[in-house]
Amino acid sequence: MKKGTVVLAFSGGLDTSVCIPLLRERYGYERVVTVAVDVGQPESDIRSATEKGRRFADAHYTIDAKERFVEEYVFPSIQANGSYEGYPLGTALARPLIAEETVAIARANEAKAVAHGCTGKGNDQLRFDFIIRSAGLEVVAPIRELNLTRTWEIEYARKHKIPVTVAKKNPYSVDENCWNRSIEGGRLEDPSFHPPESIYRWTVRPEKAPDTPEELTVCFEAGIPVALDGERMKGIDLVQEMNLRAGRNGVGRNDMIEDRILGLKAREIYEHPAATALITAHADLEHLVLTRNELAFKRGVDDRWSELAYQGLVHEPLFAALNAFIKKTQERVNGTVDLVLYRGSVRVAGRSSPDALYSGDMVSFDSMSLDQGHAEGVSRFHGIQAQMLKKMKER
Numbered sequence: 001m002k003k004g005t006v007v008l009a010f011s012g013g014l015d016t017s018v019c020i021p022l023l024r025e026r027y028g029y030e031r032v033v034t035v036a037v038d039v040g041q042p043e044s045d046i047r048s049a050t051e052k053g054r055r056f057a058d059a060h061y062t063i064d065a066k067e068r069f070v071e072e073y074v075f076p077s078i079q080a081n082g083s084y085e086g087y088p089l090g091t092a093l094a095r096p097l098i099a100e101e102t103v104a105i106a107r108a109n110e111a112k113a114v115a116h117g118c119t120g121k122g123n124d125q126l127r128f129d130f131i132i133r134s135a136g137l138e139v140v141a142p143i144r145e146l147n148l149t150r151t152w153e154i155e156y157a158r159k160h161k162i163p164v165t166v167a168k169k170n171p172y173s174v175d176e177n178c179w180n181r182s183i184e185g186g187r188l189e190d191p192s193f194h195p196p197e198s199i200y201r202w203t204v205r206p207e208k209a210p211d212t213p214e215e216l217t218v219c220f221e222a223g224i225p226v227a228l229d230g231e232r233m234k235g236i237d238l239v240q241e242m243n244l245r246a247g248r249n250g251v252g253r254n255d256m257i258e259d260r261i262l263g264l265k266a267r268e269i270y271e272h273p274a275a276t277a278l279i280t281a282h283a284d285l286e287h288l289v290l291t292r293n294e295l296a297f298k299r300g301v302d303d304r305w306s307e308l309a310y311q312g313l314v315h316e317p318l319f320a321a322l323n324a325f326i327k328k329t330q331e332r333v334n335g336t337v338d339l340v341l342y343r344g345s346v347r348v349a350g351r352s353s354p355d356a357l358y359s360g361d362m363v364s365f366d367s368m369s370l371d372q373g374h375a376e377g378v379s380r381f382h383g384i385q386a387q388m389l390k391k392m393k394e395r
């Protein structure tokens, strides 16, 4: 039976590169189509994926999804203060989009199967598979199914004359989009190993950052950052500018032990300067404009949202419901936040909003506009049951 066409989500890295010949030799597909989805990886990565795809696959597509990624995935994540076990979500946000774009190419090519280069150890396999299966297509995961090791893959690539840049020069697995850079594998798998400075690309070591604080103002509309220092920018430009400015001040690094979906603990290193700065600013502004009730409830919503986003379950109906709640709350998240970036830290220096639920006049110790005497009545009832119990016990 003819197996026809398979469409491969293609990064140009070792795993996906060896998938091309494997899909022909081991799986018997007649046509292998590669798709590289640009979500803000280094231009050189996209260029090399495009060249490799054109050279080794039967057809290749490169799709610029940078703006779509920022508008449809990064912005909602800011509105949800999206983070997992203490770091801003990154890889997890881009996977569904990469999978969706690949599925669209599969449809256009009348392919019944979509392949990816994920291993059976990580989260990405689950995120890809979920989107592919939801689209009614078959999943092909050669690295997982053939139980391949990196050493075997390097040898196999050599035999097929596919250039790979791993090996000694680049011994880590890096995943990058414009919101987050993740580095794992190799010697980093020893949690006690101190990583060399050379693994970092977006952030300087905090101790080496300039000794002068850098200040900047972020303007939000409906929970979305729209301008830096008064200059309105397209989402992707704003994120990239913020990465530059926060990164040069050493903001946005994590070196941590993470609990993956399967339950495995893994040592992960992340860089996310813009994400750290923008989420700090956004969360601060929320405290100025949302009610105490909204804030308390939204904390739980943000956590659930982040968990589903981490799992890649973007079609889960709960995810849509949480998004609707978050969207409603963001209507009033308008205003500006002044940030100070300094040697690995970001702090809020001031904030203002036309929707502030703050009244300087009411809260001020120097103002007479609210009669503080009225609070006495409240204080008589405050904790009245505990007051009674305490007195009874002492009697």
Ligand code: ARG
Pocket (backbone or CB within 6 Å): 090, 091, 092, 122, 123, 124, 173, 174, 175, 182, 183, 184, 258, 268
């Ligand atoms: N552990 C992170 C996550 O699941 C990062 C995964 C990075 N993927 C990679 N292929 N290097 O979101």
